Amino acid sequence: MTRMESARYGEIGPGVLSRLTAAVYRYLVLGVFLAVSGLPTVVFWSLLSPQPANAVLFVAALAPVAPALSAALYAQRAWAAEPDLKPAKPLVRGLRLNTRDTLAWWIPMLALNAVLAVNILFADAVPGGELLRPVCAVLMAAAAVWSGHLLVVSSFFSFRFRDVLRVAAAEFFLSWKATLGILALLVVATATVLLSSEALLLLLGWVFCAWLWAAVRPVVADVTERFTVRD
DSSP, X not given: OOHHHHHHHTTSOSSHHHHHHHHHHHHHHHHHHHHHHHHHHHHHHHHSOSOGGGHHHHHXXXXXXXXXXXXXXXXXXXXXXXXXXXXXXXXXXXXXXXXXXXXXXXHHHHHHHHHHHHHHHTGGGSTTHHHHHHHHHXXXXXXXXXXXXXXXXXXXXXXXXXXXXXXXXHHHHHTHHHHHHHHHHHHHHHHHHHHTOHHHHHHTHHHHHHHHHHHHHHHHHHHHHHHOOOO
16 A cells, blocks of 8 residues: 555555445444434424424524534535544534534524414415415425525635525526435425434434435535635
């Protein structure tokens, strides 16, 4: 093995079994990280009765989700760039670096979705509610997919806040395959919760994050190509 190969593989080694074992270990750590990060949300949801009046609280409980997903994306790219046997380090680093920027758009997005959820649930109480409900449902789905692009931009790039919004909106259409991938992931995640439980989604969080990273890697490349200046 050359010096370059030794530097590339670090503590892991070039063998297939070594790399496979390291990958399993990384995603085991990721699964534990996501379970711990998402536990407050699941516990809070379990304490709420499933009534329309609690819709805002259900949405507000999602506050820890975006920072955790941002750290997961950050770590997965770091693992690919510098494979080693310390997978928790990039997770913690991603959480530390990205939480503030992520919450800057995530909190307003949660507020928007809370309003849309209330409109959907109480549409029958206002005139024209039969039209309001599908419009709000479409807007909620679009906001969720846009959030996926916002997550990518705020996790890997240091743009001004308004530019984060603009770049993510542009990528919504430019990276349409990634948009469809994010939408499919949201559909599967929602179906998992509705047909099973939030706990199952929490246990499978690492699978959804791996899928998310696979879907949005082209977005990272496209944003780098279109919106950054190379040295």
